[in-house]
Every structure is written in structure tokens, then in C-alpha cells.
């Protein structure tokens with residue numbers, strides 16, 4: 001019904017129809033001219049039908065959307081899980097690949113042993129460690145006897161089988177801490193890291209000889225093979241990897257010459273044939289110019305407190321072909337041809353410069369001992385050279401200690417006394433080196449202006465076992481004390497030797513027990529370590 005204009009609308013009310021009991025929303029309207037009430041009504045269900053309808057539609061859409069969202073989320077989850085799994089698999093494959101490449105680069109693919117490159121690295125690291133902690137190592141160089149004959153007659157496959165079996169037997173004959181490597185061909189090496197004495201190395205070499213001598217079965221037949229072993233000890237037979245390998249190789253050839261199937265230790269005699277001497281002499285002339293000389297340093301410690309008191313500078317020659325050459329291999333030659341004078345000048349200069357530099361870095365003033373050979377001592381420019389060096393480097397003279405040997409002092413006593421007095425006037429300290437090996441007249445010793453007496457390492461070596469060496473050592477200590485000299489023991493290698501010297505009032509000591517001679521950079525690190533340890537154990541100092 002369309003309301004006419006002027007109609008009055010009443011309030012909406014819910015009314016219940018008494019007939020069918022239906023609840024209705026009603027509005028009563030009156031028209032102006034008719035007193036008729038028109039009742040418009042809709043049941044509750046009719047009125048809510050539309051809203052319910054849209055509510056259901058909304059619910060339906062919401063459910064659909066939620067299901068869709070859930071499906072999308074689970075799809076995304078699955079995709080990201082798959083992505084992650086693929087990524088981690090790629091990573092693992094990359095790492096595996098890198099490991100494999102590294103393994104192949106550092107291992108011999110026939111025997112699985114470390115190859116030459118890896119062994120060189122292990123040897124160099126081992127040397128640094130040994131130098132720092134005063135340990136010895138042994139390098140065994142092995143070469144199979146008659147390998148070529150077997151390889152040629154039985155074929156390469158049999159040769160390969162033999163090498164594989166060799167690798168296994170060598171690894172089985174040594175400790176796990178020892179390193180076995182294959183350099184190539186039929187050459188193997190064994191590195192024994194912590195050696196106390198050479199008899200220990202002989203035992204290992206004998207075990208290897210025995211392991212190799214057992215029969216091998218190749219292409220269904222039994223074969224026997226032997227091996228020749230050359231042994232070089234670190235540090236005395238070589239202080240760098242190249243020299244040590246070369247000397248072990250020289251010793252191995254010597255073992256072959258001795259009839260194969262045996263082990264031989266390297267000795268300097270093996271490599272000082274005349275040809276090498278000649279080559280050495282001509283290259284020594286160029287060595288200074290080519291900056292091939294190096295100084296190694298070894299510290300000295302106070303016997304009672306353990307504090308580092310100074311160091312000794314020891315000369316080395318880094319030869320381009322022969323590796324690092326020890327001073328006793330070239331100094332006698334340099335003395336013969338006079339080259340020791342310019343070389344000695346370089347030693348003074350380098351040692352003083354280095355000492356000043358360490359002080360500038362904050363190390364306490366430490367003495368620097370430098371060796372002087374007989375020829376240098378006779379050189380008329382010696383005093384002038386030392387004076388110039390002290391001035392040029394700024395080195396405090398009292399920190400420089402010149403070591404002259406007992407035999408040198410006795411050559412021309414009045415002259416020696418004169419030179420030493422001149423040196424003393426400059427403020428430089430004088431030490432008598434290798435004491436006990438010469439035949440000095442003890443009564444004359446007091447005529448020399450000395451500061452320090454160094455007991456030769458040969459007495460210290462047998463100190464624990466030899467009563468004779470013990471009494472000599474005690475006598476030298478007493479003599480030194482009675483002359484008011486500082487007594488230093490050289491070549492101390494064990495705690496027993498150090499304890500003995502301490503009990504017998506030796507002042508200072510030096511030797512592998514503390515550290516080996518080492519290049520400046522390594523020495524610097526070792527000094528830092530020693531000072532730190534000293535300060536930790538003596539916090540009040």
C-alpha cells in the first residue's frame with residue numbers, strides 16, 4: 001500500500017498473531033480522512049531472510065577464501081622447504097667437492113699418503129714448532145732398491161700394487177704421530193716429530209727395513225724387495241726444509257753405496273767433497289752482494305730466575321741452490337779466503353741494528369753476543385769497524401758482547417790483551433767462548449779483561465753420565481766465579497743438565513732446552529712468549 005501524503009506513521013512493534021502465533025513487525029498508519037488503521041507486517045523470518053542469506057554467502061566465501069589461503073600457504077611452505085633442501089644439498093656438494101679437490105691436491109692418488117706439496121708444508125710447520133720449543137726431528141728418505149727392475153719386468157700395474165703395499169707397510173711400521181708421505185716414483189719419506197736421541201730413529205729405521213723385507217705377492221708370485229734409508233736430523237743437518245731434504249737424500253745415496261738395504265745418518269763429511277767446496281767458494285764472493293746471509297738468534301736465560309738476559313747472533317747462509325748452510329760449513333772457508341772480514345762487518349751491523357730495533361719495540365735492554373773469528377781478530381780495522389757500527393746503529397756498547405774462542409786468545413797473548421783492552425775502553429763486553437776445549441794457561445786467564453766465560457757444550461752434553469765432565473764443569477764454574485766472571489753454559493738440552501748447573505751456581509745458560517737459533521721474526525715471537533710466561537709466573541717482578 002502506497003502511503004498518501006499527510007499519513008501519520010506509528011512506531012514499529014513486534015506483534016504476535018493469536019492465530020498462527022507468528023511474530024510480526026508491525027507499523028500502524030492512519031490516513032487523514034479515514035479512520036482506518038492499516039497494519040503492515042512482516043514475520044521475523046521474512047524480515048531476516050535477506051540478512052541470513054547474505055550471511056551464508058559471506059560464510060561460504062570466507063570458507064572458500066580460507067581454504068584457498070591454506071592451499072597457497074601449504075604450497076609456499078612446501079616450495080620453500082624444497083628450496084632449502086636443494087640449497088643445503090648444493091652447499092654440501094660444494095664442500096664435498098672442495099674437500100675432494102683439496103684431498104687430491106695434497107695426497108698421492110695411488111697410496112692415499114700425503115704428497116710432496118703437503119709433506120713440504122707439514123715439514124715446514126713441524127720445523128717452526130720444533131725451533132720454538134727446542135725439539136728435534138728426524139727425516140728419513142727412503143728409496144726402494146731394484147724398483148725399476150720390478151716395474152719393467154712385471155708391468156706398471158704390479159709396480160703400482162707394490163707401491164700401494166709399501167705405503168701400508170710404512171704406515172704400519174711407524175707411530176700415528178709420525179708422517180709418512182710419497183714424494184713420487186719409488187721415493188717415500190718419514191718424518192719423526194719429537195726425537196730425543198738418535199737411537200730412537202735407528203729403531204724406527206730397523207722396523208721399516210724389517211717391514212719392507214717381508215715378501216710381496218705380485219701377479220701371483222712372491223717377491224722380495226729392500227729399501228735404502230737416508231736420515232737427516234733437524235736442526236743439526238739442516239735448518240730449512242730444502243737443506244734437510246737434500247741432506248737426507250745425500251745420506252740415502254750413501255746407504256745405497258754401502259750395499260743397499262740399510263739406513264745411514266747424514267754427516268757433513270758426506271757433502272763436503274772438493275767440487276762442492278769449489279762451488280761454495282765462488283758463490284760466497286757474491287753472497288754478500290746478493291744479501292744471502294742471515295742471522296739467527298738464540299736466547300740466554302738467567303739460571304735462577306729464568307729471565308731472558310740476552311741472545312747470541314749466529315750466522316747462516318741462504319744459498320740459492322744448496323739451501324741454508326750452517327756456519328761451520330763455510331766459516332773455515334771464509335777465514336781462508338779472508339771473506340770473513342766483510343761478512344763479520346755485516347754480522348755486527350745487522351745484530352746491533354736488530355737489537356736497537358727490539359728495544360724500540362719495547363723489549364728490555366738485552367745483551368747481543370756476536371762471534372769473532374781469528375781472522376777478524378787480526379784485522380787492523382776491527383776496532384774502527386766496531387766503533388762505526390756502534391755509532392751508526394745507536395747500540396749501547398755495554399749490550400754488545402764479543403765472543404772469542406779460547407784458542408784464539410792464546411795465539412799471541414800480548415796482542416790479544418792489547419786489543420781486548422781497547423775494546424773494553426769502548427765499553428764493549430768480552431766473552432771467552434767454547435771454554436774448556438783449548439789449552440789455556442789458567443793462571444794467565446786473569447790477565448785478560450774478560451766479562452763472561454762460556455762452558456763448551458761438549459761438557460754439558462755428558463754432564464749427567466760422565467763424572468769427568470761433571471768435575472770439569474764444576475771447576476770451570478768455580479774458576480769463573482773466582483775471577484768475578486759471568487758463567488754461561490752452552491748446549492743445554494735437558495732439564496737434568498739445567499738442574500745440575502743451577503745447583504752448581506752457573507749464572508746463565510743457553511741451548512735447545514730453551515730454544516733453537518731462529519730467524520729474527522720467530523725469535524721475536526718466542527721472546528714475547530717467554531716474557532709473557534715469565535711475567536705470569538712472577539707477577540711482582
Ligand SMILES: Nc1nc2c(ncn2[C@@H]2O[C@@H]3COP(=O)(O)O[C@H]4[C@@H](O)[C@H](n5cnc6c(=O)[nH]c(N)nc65)O[C@@H]4COP(=O)(O)O[C@H]3[C@H]2O)c(=O)[nH]1
Nearest residue numbers: 314315326327328347371372373491492493511512513517
Ligand atoms: N747440539 C747442540 N747445539 C746447540 C745447542 N744450543 C745451541 N747450539 C749450537 O751451538 C753453537 C753455539 O755457537 P758457538 O759455540 O759460538 O759456535 C758457533 C761459532 O763459533 C760459529 N759462528 C756462528 N755464527 C758466527 C758468526 O757470525 N761469526 C763467526 N766468526 N763465527 C760464527 O759457528 C759455530 C756454530 O754455530 P751454529 O751452527 O749456529 O751452532 C751454535 C748453536 O746452534 C744445543 O742445545 N745442542
